[in-house]
Amino acid sequence: MVVRFRTAQGILLLWLAAFAAPVFAAAERPADVTLQGVIHDADRATTRDLPFVVPAGTALVRVDFTYEGRDRGVTITLGVADPQRFRGWGGGTKYAFAIGDAFATPSFLPGPIPAGRWRLMMTVPAIRTGDSARWSARIRFSTASNLDEVAFAPAPIRAGPGWYRGDLHSHSGQSDARCRSYAGREAGCPPFYTFQEAAAHGLDFVALTDHNVTSHFIDMGYLQPHFDTLLLMPGRELTTRDGHANLLGYMGALETDIGRPGAETVNAMLASARATGGFLTINHPSRPTGEDCLGCGWAPRDTDYANVDAIEVVNGGSTIETPGDREAAIVKQVRYWEALLDRGYRLVGVAGSDNHDAIQYRGHSPIGLQAAIGSIATVVHADDLSQGAILRGLRSGRAFVDLDEGRGRVLDMTARRGNATVAMGGTLPTGKEPITAMAHVEGVVGGQVALTVDGERRAMTAIASGTADLPLDLHRGVRQWFRVDVLRPDGRFWLIGNPVYVR
Template sequence: MTSMRTLAALLLVLSTSATAGAQDLVLEDTVPDDAPRYFAVPFSVPAGTVEIEVRHDDLSDANILDWGLADASGVRGWGGGNTEPAVVGVDAASRSYRPGPIEPGEWSVLVGLAKVSEPPARYRIEIVFRTAATLVADPDRGAYVPAAPLESEARWYAGDFHVHTRESGDARATLDEAAALAAERGLDFIELSEHNTVSQVDLLPAAQTRHPAVLLMPGSEVTTYAGHGNAIGTTAFVDFRVMSPPLAVTLETLTADARRDGLFAINHPALALGDACIGCAWELPTPPAAIDAVEVQNGAYSVTGLLFYRQSLAFWDTLLDEGGHAAAIGGSDDHRAGVDLEGTQSPIGSPTTLVWAEELSVAGILAGVAAGRTVVKLDGPDDPMVELFVNEQPLGSRVIAPEVTLRAVVTGADGGTLLFVRNGETVERVPVDADPFETTLVVPAPAGDVDDRWRVQWNARDPGVVTSHVWVAATGEAPVPDAGPTTTTPDEGCGCRTGGDTGSGALPLLLVFALLRQRKRC
């Protein structure tokens, strides 16, 4: 990057004009072909500066660059594809960035090579240093303190683990709009999972007082060019710049950072749409022990399920085959608080994740997910509820016994079929002919040294509900011929490693065309 530094220094001299202050900068250069996927363009902040404005341009209609800002202490924000300038001051900042002290010395504009279709990529950066602030401090911004429990009852809480507000560069909803829609749809919590920033975190306490019925959880969608993760509950920036030497960011450091005060999930692992959703499919290594949850449905099943649900279940099952215990979650990926949705977009609450928690608090929801006590309603809160017990122990439990009884309960269903799924294979189908409906399945413990895992799914014409798992401990004995499970309402199993029918859904080609309309980060 030597040429960048040289040209930047030259342009520093050239930028002293009548329209720019003596210390304002214009940095323009060509990105070398061998540049890392993420790189920094350093600049020096003069003493006395109280506000910095960074204007950026990728100088191309074909290439896409992402943008962020860092000081000597770390990353101050990541706007990604924000087209407007980034403004950071002592008491205020533009969206996607956090205010704070403006220390003199070396800072950096962070650049990500999202897409380079016409090399070489170029950029132009203008930096303005101000001794008087132009932004007014937001009275809602303050130090984050987790809200006290909104409820103290142990029950199923309904929520959405994938919601964006305007703090994400590609979103436009306000925090109040998101919270209001969540309450309207009957949700108990939402996670504000902004792209590679936690600039929303300091706004949550004030918003929580305005919306006391909906828990507003912090988080961050860890948006890389090879997959998107979800740092559920995090309040600190998670460095996402993996596979970009000389940065020492690895998947191990990324997941460790995310799990320091929360959990790490993988979002939409099968969303492979190329430039229509850059980096959305998960292509990074997947260490089972570091993954706490998988987003098995992104958006309502009726909108995107036919394209991605089957593949997402297969991804989840493979992770569990390798020894993981990740829970199932769902996320709407709503960027607009339900307003003017188009294409494949879904409103907050579609899908809805139910979490059994001891209380409605950030800590309570995190504990419920970590324990594997989740159920995903694939279209939304009005879908039926399905529960699964093993020897009367709840979801997430591991039972040691020569044989166990699985008990499934379905409420709110008008017919449909209940599927018992063992290790990713549907082995029993039971017609649902009552409301509430209950059935049991007696199964032996597996021989050998690998536990069996069981979940249930409810399908109507299309898949509707999927639970997380219970585990039946292996006996450690030599395998013997499997006599098969015994159910109180026997039906022929298919032995399919599909996790159930995918249903008819919408026309795949129409969905693909809708997705390709614009570049999205999801």
């Protein structure tokens, strides 16, 4: 048997044999512990403990177990125990699994990850007389801040770069989402319905962002293997009396009660959230706040937006629940965002349905009309469909908001000054050279590309073909930022683009 154990202090190698190939995408880095060996016919109906040491600060343990001889009737089953308790049994069906502080693979228990001696319990129910088989367990440890690895999907849902479509704001009965039970009663809405609707509406990813809690992460870990074409993104809505903000990706602890250590003020909470490495969005900032929704609008006048990644420029709930015209509610949110861009902040514009009843179409919703999952979307260019890639794509700003359901629409932009060329979300240097820019659109025939520079709408260009590259007139210069939207034939917002910045 080989045991390899990697710590910050060094690497311990105990050599006895060699074998195995990893399954997880996380295997692109070496395993922290490798256990290997050979079983023989004498091991039939026996169990052995395979010990390994988990270092302090671990938030997730991933195990990838492989063995030979299945075609010859060899069977191995696995269980796991930490230093304090039994953590689960995968039997003969689960050989690649995760046990984490916030979630675990079905059959295993989530919860705190104690440091110390853990053990795999390997049982051999079947091996024929005279046979032998090699086995290998490759084990990896991840911290809460490693958002590439502390994720429900251990490998990309889909490989390759492209435009990925998602809903960044939704709720379940783990907080305040309500829907009709099978008997027609009001009940907490299970997360399953949210993911089912996201898949049915053609989304590539969906963030479940229940208010302040992390209990929904357990459901999400269980459901990700079922929804294997849809990336489930962990999130929580930091819900305070002064405003709401979504934190995506990070699953560790975070104080949300303003006035307590770590969240002494709203700015302290934002700084703590930003330090996690997650993606932080201020939600529906221009929405009215009052007794029916404490803190729905963003109140703090001294907000340090340097600790914020994004602004929700379209919120599905606001477009339905704000009195007056839907388009006026969208315009109000976009103008709020642009005023911050004018102040020099670099904030990505995103959207979310804010749905609280995923199955409202099945009957009268107990909480009123909701924006459907996928009825508006944030579309982001990412290297693949994985948690880390989507978060990096969002942070890059190469993303747009789509106010229609379904696929096929694209809004992108490239810009050049001198030798510098950037895509939407990028930054051009200051200088005397002129800026040249091009908008790229797909699937919006009959609409118009609208150019906005430093908060001023400057030009409109009709879109006459299914795919078009349209030059942008920037001869009057740019002080800080410019961006493009696509408007519908009647002038309403269709696609909302992110800026290119000038610094």
